Amino acid sequence: MSIRLAIEPLTPELFRPFGDVVWPDPEKVVMINGGTTARFNALSSAEALGEDATVAISIFRGEPRKFPYHVDMMERHPFGSQSFSPLSGRPFLVIVAEDMGGTPGKPRVFKAEPGQGVNYFANVWHHPLMTLGETSDFLVVDRAGPGHNLEEYFYPALFVIEESPL
């Protein structure tokens, strides 16, 4: 018997414990380039911890997930943040969990609307990329360098997202 997960709207306030929402926040706009460009400044910051760590900029091409989708695991990156910004302008799902003394609690599922990306703080439990509907590209900024920057946890019970929010 799987435990059903509801889908919540992604807002900066709801997501605050897990990271930042990366979106053109009008409160962070600075006009530059002679007024021809709006810079939405410092929406979040990349953390790259540890000796010889660097910040990597990658593109992830995600295949759409099938539903009902069973969330059976979470992961985290102890040495750095990880951001996902859609290049396709499509919604995607963001699944995170509070840390409960070294393992993730119940997953929380947020729907990122077009124009919204996220930056997970270092060591925040999250599920790998959850693409919706069609193959989609994401700009990903995260930590590269030595050391094992991936911790995975597999739940003893299954959680399920019954249907796609599209």
Ligand SMILES: NC(=O)N[C@@H](O)C(=O)O
């Ligand atoms: N493995 C990898 O680079 N991607 C995951 O960390 C993810 O969160 O999608």
Ligand code: NI
């Ligand atoms: Ni990750």
